[in-house]
Amino acid sequence: MLDLIAPFFERLYDTTGLNFSPFYNSYDWGRLVEGMWVSVKLITAIIAVSLVIGVIGAGAQTSRLRIIRWMVSAYIEIFRNTPPIVQLLFFYFGLGAITPQVDMGGWYEPAIGSFGWAVIAIGIFGGSYNVEIFRSGIEAVPASTKEAAESLGFSGFKIFVYVTFPLALRICLPALTNNIVSLAKTSSLAYVIAVPEITYSLSGIWSDSVNVPEMMLLLFGYYIVLIAIIARIMTMIERKIALPGYGQ
Amino acid sequence: MTPNWTVSRLTWRAPVLAAGLCVLATLAAMAQDGSTGRPSALATLITWVPFILKGFGLNLVMSVLAMALATVSGVILGFMQISPVTLIRLPAKLVTNLFRNSPWLVILFAIMFLVPFQITLPGGDKVMVPDWLKATFGFSLPVMANVSEILRGAVASIPSGQWESAESLAFTRGQTLRHIILPQCIRRMLPPWMNWYALLTLMTPMAAILGVNEALGNTQAAMEAAGSRPEFLIPFYLFLMTIFFVVIYPISICTRRLEKRFATGS
Numbered sequence: 001m002l003d004l005i006a007p008f009f010e011r012l013y014d015t016t017g018l019n020f021s022p023f024y025n026s027y028d029w030g031r032l033v034e035g036m037w038v039s040v041k042l043i044t045a046i047i048a049v050s051l052v053i054g055v056i057g058a059g060a061q062t063s064r065l066r067i068i069r070w071m072v073s074a075y076i077e078i079f080r081n082t083p084p085i086v087q088l089l090f091f092y093f094g095l096g097a098i099t100p101q102v103d104m105g106g107w108y109e110p111a112i113g114s115f116g117w118a119v120i121a122i123g124i125f126g127g128s129y130n131v132e133i134f135r136s137g138i139e140a141v142p143a144s145t146k147e148a149a150e151s152l153g154f155s156g157f158k159i160f161v162y163v164t165f166p167l168a169l170r171i172c173l174p175a176l177t178n179n180i181v182s183l184a185k186t187s188s189l190a191y192v193i194a195v196p197e198i199t200y201s202l203s204g205i206w207s208d209s210v211n212v213p214e215m216m217l218l219l220f221g222y223y224i225v226l227i228a229i230i231a232r233i234m235t236m237i238e239r240k241i242a243l244p245g246y247g248q
Numbered sequence: 249m250t251p252n253w254t255v256s257r258l259t260w261r262a263p264v265l266a267a268g269l270c271v272l273a274t275l276a277a278m279a280q281d282g283s284t285g286r287p288s289a290l291a292t293l294i295t296w297v298p299f300i301l302k303g304f305g306l307n308l309v310m311s312v313l314a315m316a317l318a319t320v321s322g323v324i325l326g327f328m329q330i331s332p333v334t335l336i337r338l339p340a341k342l343v344t345n346l347f348r349n350s351p352w353l354v355i356l357f358a359i360m361f362l363v364p365f366q367i368t369l370p371g372g373d374k375v376m377v378p379d380w381l382k383a384t385f386g387f388s389l390p391v392m393a394n395v396s397e398i399l400r401g402a403v404a405s406i407p408s409g410q411w412e413s414a415e416s417l418a419f420t421r422g423q424t425l426r427h428i429i430l431p432q433c434i435r436r437m438l439p440p441w442m443n444w445y446a447l448l449t450l451m452t453p454m455a456a457i458l459g460v461n462e463a464l465g466n467t468q469a470a471m472e473a474a475g476s477r478p479e480f481l482i483p484f485y486l487f488l489m490t491i492f493f494v495v496i497y498p499i500s501i502c503t504r505r506l507e508k509r510f511a512t513g514s
Binding site for chain 1: 345346349350351352353354357358361362446450451452453454456457464478481482485486488489492493496497500
């Protein structure tokens with residue numbers, strides 16, 4: 001792959017001075033690919049964590065216990081109204097300092113690395129939006145549908161799993177898409193705790209080869225393509241699970 | 249769908265109490281380790297509070313300036329987006345989508361590295377552009393794109409019957425926009441606009457990565473100056489989160505109330 005495009009980009013550099021070093025230098029190429037791979041892994045993990053938190057939180061908000069509802073709203077408000085970058089630093093440095101160390105056979109490593117903390121911190125941040133999104137979806141499911149399920153002998157939990165949640169998911173999917181896209185963008189914050197995702201690895205390249213504008217172009221391109229792909233996948237899911245005659 | 253948020257019913261009490269609990273817990277934890285000779289983490293934090301608050305002032309200045317810039321440019325961009333002329337509409341769409349779909353950090357990096365650090369004025373004087381001003385510009389770009397999108401969305405949400413009846417009353421396009429469409433749009437635009445202000449303020453600590461001395465940068469500097477002991481980390485970052493919370497939370501409550509009022513009003 002690299003052998004194929006390297007001559008073109010080398011000639012581009014020689015003739016125009018545009019230095020796309022990852023496309024002809026195998027070391028930089030490795031860094032770029034690694035960065036993209038870590039970034040995709042990071043985004044996937046963050047989205048998964050935030051969705052799980054969203055579902056659990058939305059379920060907990062329907063709880064009869066006041067203290068649980070109260071705790072969920074406090075969680076939402078705290079994480080939505082404080083800077084995500086400070087949350088990330090707080091988790092990584094603050095909580096990371098007091099998490100136990102694991103014996104790796106001779107040396108000690110923290111039980112959760114920077115990647116793990118980035119997933120936890122940004123996942124929790126994104127989850128605080130997802131709770132509200134899922135909850136608005138659950139509230140939009142007509143009470144008569146739930147009553148109908150109840151009259152068919154479904155238990156409360158089964159109503160949630162088989163009736164309320166599938167309908168709620170379809171209702172809140174557009175809002176969910178928005179949040180997932182914004183989470184994918186927020187994942188670049190992991191740069192501050194040195195997770196080797198794309199922003200971090202490209203910043204390594206541009207400080208070595210002093211080609212900031214070209215790498216910026218690459219970075220913008222990467223995110224635009226990534227977000228187009230996510231948006232396309234979400235639209236596909238939306239179309240796939242759409243119920244005829246239900247919703248807008 | 250009824251905009252019936254549980255959270256809006258709780259308003260002040262829950263989070264403020266929770267934040268208070270956090271602070272109390274920290275106080276309790278800090279009070280225990282103050283017995284040794286060195287000053288406790290809490291005492292150190294109190295010493296450095298004015299320094300951190302000074303940095304926070306810069307955060308607020310940056311957010312207000314960036315929002316003003318973003319609003320003006322975003323509204324212009326939004327009008328370009330709804331222009332009937334393709335040659336104006338397409339570039340505006342392109343700019344809007346470029347900045348809406350890029351992470352804040354990437355835009356910030358681009359501005360920090362690509363905008364020169366000094367500018368030659370027409371008279372020949374050289375003026376240094378301070379970092380925080382560049383960061384402000386960088387923060388305003390994504391908000392600009394979103395304000396533009398909000399305007400476009402608000403104009404599109406006005407029923408087309410209004411355009412048609414204005415036309416039948418011999419209003420020109422400009423007159424229709426100015427006297428009929430925009431007065432209705434402002435109501436719809438206000439809550440999302442405030443939302444974006446809150447989000448912008450929450451993003452300003454990112455400038456610390458690039459060496460701007462705002463709240464986060466000052467907090468880190470203060471921790472280092474006080475001897476970078478690990479027990480500083482939690483109280484200092486918690487304090488930082490608390491001051492942001494105190495400023496941003498009233499804005500989000502206000503936004504939610506407005507949203508609710510407009511939703512029931514229309």
